[in-house]
Structures are given as structure tokens and as C-alpha cells.
Amino acid sequence: NAGVTQTPKFRVLKTGQSMTLLCAQDMNHEYMYWYRQDPGMGLRLIHYSVGEGTTAKGEVPDGYNVSRLKKQNFLLGLESAAPSQTSVYFCASKKEGQSSYEQYFGPGTRLTVT
């Protein structure tokens, strides 16, 4: 099992460019999450999904869109990148059910917007 993987690992964008971050998990988890982590701010939830075809807004959704067309993949899109979106992005997944509480994190994508 690869667990949770993220593509790409690093990226530099110019202001106004667009890009898509891919998160993939091979654990058949229902729930998937996108977070951003900035110095001194901790991890903040951007968007999440409770199953294939569903998405919902988290704490900081502005400037991002997501899609969950396949259960194993959760895509995060930036339509017009801004310097404020420079951050480390983590994806996580979780099994459905009350006894399955742990979120498993991917290795992160380091994005710089100039």
C-alpha cells in the first residue's frame, strides 16, 4: 500500500496561473480532506469530501475548487493563483465509521506563488 500520495511535491507558479494538485489514496477511504499549513497558523481545512461525487467547504475555501470524481482521488484546483496561496498543502483520508477516527496524511505539496 502506498497510502496517501500527492502530486506534485513542489511547484512554483506565477500570479494568475492555474494548477491542480492531485491526492490519491489506495486504502478505500470514504473521507478525504485538503489542508494548508502556514507558519504560525497550524493546519487549516480548505475543502473536504465524505464520498465519491461529494465536496464541502472547510474553514478557508476561497480561491480553491475541488472535485472527487473517483473515490480514490481528490483534486484541489487553483484557478488564478495569488501570493497569499503560497503554502504547504496536505491531503488526508479517513475510513468511514465511528471507530475509525484517524486521518492519514500525504507527504505534502510545497507551492510558491510569485
Place this chain on the structure above:
Amino acid sequence: GQNIDQPTEMTATEGAIVQINCTYQTSGFNGLFWYQQHAGEAPTFLSYNVLDGLEEKGRFSSFLSRSKGYSYLLLKELQMKDSASYLCALFAGGGNKLTFGTGTQLKVEL
């Protein structure tokens, strides 16, 4: 909403015991997590408390008091590899979301 407070930094000596505190204000939650995060890496799960009391797992223990809005992570027999950021997070709501504190950066010295 939810508000979580942790000390920003702590320093401890190899072989010692350190306690990292987390206080929170929330209208309701299912449980409280502790994650460890080494620099440049993803967070990894340490512990989860649902009920009040102490959960022990090897060198790591975590305590929760719902009535006091307080949790702590206790690390015993500190090792250099324990130098990392320790994140407190509340687990709540539809979608089983996590709300993280800003983390405590622990430095273990000789």
C-alpha cells in the same frame, strides 16, 4: 467556533519528561487528537482521547478533561528524535473534521 491554544515553543533535556498543554473552547466535539510533525514532513498520529482521563502508549501519554477544556501530551524518556512540532486537534462535526491548534515546537537538547 473552536479555539485551541498551545505554547509556541518548549525546550527539554534528553532523558527527561515534558508535558505539552492544550486548552480549548468549543461548543462540542467528539474527541481530541495529538499529532507529531517533523520539519518538512506530514503529521503522524500519536493519540486520541474520547473520554476524560489518561491514555498511555509507550513513552507517550495523553490526558483529557472535558470539564476543564484541557488536554496534555506527556513524553517520557525524551530522545533527540522527539524534536518536532506537536499538534493538538479537535475532532467534530459532519465530515469528521479536525480543527488544529498552531502546534508546539519541542526542542530536545543534550
